[in-house]
Amino acid sequence: MPRSLMTHRAPAKPPVVGTATESGPSSAAERYFNRELSWLAFNERVLAEACNREYPLLERLRFLSISGSNLDEFLTIRVAGLVGQMQRGIDNRSIDGKSPAQQLTEIRRKVEELGDIQQSTLDELRGLLAEQGIRIADIDELGKDALRGLRRYFVDELSRVLTPQAIDPAHPFPFISNLGLALLFKLRRKADNASLIEMVLVPSGIPRFVRLPDQPDLFVPVEAVIARFAYILFPGFTIRGSGVFRVLRDSDIEFEEEAEDLVRFFRSAIQRRRRGRVILLELGEGFDPDAEALLREELALSEALVTRSAGMLAIGGLGAIVDALDRPDLSFEPFTPRYPERILEHDGDVFAAIRAKDIVIQHPYESFEVVVDFLRRAAADPAVVSIKQTLYRAGNQSPVINALIAAAEAGKSVTAVVELKARFDEEQNLHWAAQLERAGIQVIYGFIDWKTHAKISMVVRREEEGFRTYCHFGTGNYHPVTTRIYTDLSYFTADPALGRDAAKLFNFVTGYVEPSRMEAIAISPLNLRERLFELIDREIEHAREGKPAMIWAKLNAMTERQVIDRLYEASQAGVVIDLVVRGNCCLRPGVPGLSENITVKSIIGRFLEHSRIWAFGNGHRLPSARAKVFITSADAMSRNLDRRVEVLVPLRNKTVHDQVLRQVLLANLLDTEQSWRLQADGSYVRMATDDEGRRFNVHTYFMKNPSLSGRGTALDSESVPTLTLRGGKRR
Template identity: 65%
Template structure:
């Protein structure tokens, strides 16, 4: 095969200078998120939201990625990353860049807080609490906090207590006034209480951090003692679950592992600046300073918790509310999803079009007496999941319902266990998939009895069956009644539920069985066109690009003259624009109001993109080794002309011409924000104000046409 031959070409041997470091590329992405917190085009509370997200992102990065590297370091693993760095070198570089990010977060917090102060939302420090506010805060402390606080002395009889993951605590040096006896105390901030106490009115809101409140009313908690010093600190622990392949019962294993995760090794320690040296030394020594990264925080400890302030009811300080559309095509069929899908394939573009379409599809399946079976993958479904309710209703109505619940969906394991138990009680056949692989494909299939036999209706998604994230993630829902898609979906489910190897797939490609090979074949075709003097053209939109085999194939394509445009939101290990290697490759990242999450791939097949004959695919998979080798994924060709046009001429072109939320990756790894110049274009604004092609149906012909987007071709 062409793909195999290319991979054995000596000229394509791996070299460290061909790739960016994965971890540093992720930190660069989080830097772009943080930059949105400083973007004056965003309202103040939305900027605070971006700041909070950057903090939450960093927490998870340390809990998983840094924890994994730290574990390798402790086990003296010598393996180098593709860019040639040892584990120790990566950790040193991560620590340096993360410290810069933490410093930038603190600076952003001060700037946004000052702006919010002018708008009537104040975050009060200890010195900012007025005499007027003190009585209300004292009442809150006495009635709400005091009963649940448990101060603990630190002495030989009372060892340093366990601090859970993301646990916040205050350590104090006290002196007993009666006899001058010194004592050290520790107060854990209960995770169940809000991080901030809110005072004031709608137009004059004042927030006091709970640790500020505790320090102010320390005399009530420790009567008869004088405070000589105190400090706040926060702990981040290893929270990744390493699956034991010999686990006999996957459910029991995860129930135990979730509990064990809360006690993982300390990875990062955040300490309030100005803490007395003796207290800092005690905290570091007790928590294990040899194995953790740490830093002093001169501002607010735990940036992620600022999300509470973002929930303030101030529409004037947030994005203008947006209500997603419900596709007219389904309304034209009286709300009958099956009738609409039977007539023609349909794409729903979230969040611009409502996730309610997916729920309506499942609810109709649950109540339709002609539906005999439903099969559904569940990776993340959220806490209040209407999807789960529909599956339960279907099972209770006597239908055959199968749910593939992925227990290895990171940080959703506990919720997925709860859903699985509810589904099983209702009579749903629950499958937990593979021990070593994650079932990451987002697929739903409904088998319906119709005239002439049974017909299968399918939903293929690029996102999760999660009603909340569907409001802020841009994703694609593709509905089809194509019999080939139905047969392929059945094979995918049989593979996960019964280990039946797929064979003779008619439309989809699957991981871990051949998706990388199929992509390499598609790239090879473009290489062939370019070498034959025709146009070689590739567009791809994805979240991450780390797989060295795919990167090397893209380098080979670039050296052959293929024009490649990549929209990679997060991690990108490919180096674009390098002379003699990747001169024809451009990489951009879009970060804005919505999280770009859809995966769409397009191949010109001998002509410049976009054009009607281009090969267009949607997928659940990013171009990462884990997606090709350790996950069950799908890649689906889009054949319907209207859907094809929507994805290629609308979604992809809009992403490529966006210049208000875009960053371009330079050959040296730096990202430069696009300059809108005199023709600004915001892809999120465009889709909020212009309907999609696929979902409009007759309404598209009865109204003004959707504005045509035009892409200026590169030289």
């Protein structure tokens, strides 16, 4: 059992620097986009990929599934928070000045609109998949042979795990878990014509779709099978009506700062999450009005969103069909990540490779195995004295965890900072913490009221010259699954200053020892915000002095008011700002007098863009060897800057600096095929080509071309196409 967290409090937050500019449009609605509506716009872009005719059919189905899962999480977290504010009478205004009630009204309208688009998209994909021999079938369309097979499956397997529950005064209304799928049946007993309502919960452990052995390309939603053969469950009754429904509950964990034992708190909080208040009741087509009234009363739906679907519920489950099929002709061409040539040139000795020169690699184009090998090598190397590691999300089958355990068993001093507040991974992280402690690893849970979101590995090695520190700084999690689909950067360095800073950061998290002076990196919530503002202000000074002034950034979200206001101020001073923001963005670009020098684009494609990069011209036009370039674990959000431990790491090695700036960041800015341009009115327009009619796909570029400093001398660097800002244009 992991030890309890001591009840130390984190250091007080430093004062926030910078003030909002008053130039340009003054009302909140004119200056900012609503965060929640912007997120829904992002999910609409994800959903649009399901309609992208250039994608293989199964990949389009996967995007449809992702849009459904995304929406479920949004409702159970973000909408749940707004509902909670309304119930408690809290009138916290959004960045654009809307009350919780106003936001919920607009969110409901948009959620219903997205639901309609999802169903029409599914109808289209069903028809196209049927042409390829894959049927997501309406059970009423099936022939006798298929129905006989489904009946046999129902009798032999499904009926054994179903439990009908009567709904009457003698039977309390059954609990329906979060994301629970269920059916209600109106019955009449043949013996005495008595009416009865029965509920059947769909067990979470059974497959979402039924497949028959002799028809493996036929998929039937399990709730349709239950509805069709429910008469077998109710002998002696006539079924007068039925309906399928789904429940989504509040899934956020409200952290209690006075919790004396963080582990015990989260174990109980995970259980409470499953019983959170209902946020959404989703009803299937033709749901009985009397049954709906019953659900509304029993589930206490006064503030909940109730939607009616004309098609399939739980769209997020469609990913199971994609995973079940082996149809290369309907999927993306397989891609195998490359292992960095630089390390192979040193006979696999990752420490020798890093000692020779800093290395940056980009996942998933370069393999995540190099990160695991970094730890495995440390575990086996007798010269390694200690390993320190942050763990935010590590996955179910984590080779990183195994490497840390191997290091402890080999006698190394190993410290693991396990973040228990990683949403939806709390239970898995509790499990890993227990495993690590049993192996003799010092497990730390960090601060009571801040999440440790920084991604750092630190290895101290005894060498001839003395102790040397090797560090890995990442923009993504140490998660073997997401590293195959998320684009992230891994930066390996033996820079002494970065090593000293990393040590201070770990001391800050494990012992609450606030660093008095950092040599290179900035840490939130201590000084990362201040460092960003200093860099932006310096560009403003360059613009006012008549020098080139430019900012490039690639982030997942841009919602923090003071960061946005600082960028507005920079735009008004003449700084040219190009942002790649994948998800929600509250900054309103291209507004005269406010942000006419700012452009924002979002990239949605085969891989999920996740790396976070800032670049500042430093008195020169980007891209420039004299630019200041940083990677970070933080997005431009209040939670990242004020309530999380994050890092901003400067790239001072020339090779690494140029590769991140001139390849990764520039390629994202040049992309057209997967890019959407944010307009001043909040709409997004798909680009397809640039202003001169040329096309560029950032994912294809990196899949086809060896990249970054992991390339090594074994590959001809001149064979990699050089990226340029076409004709020197900023766009």
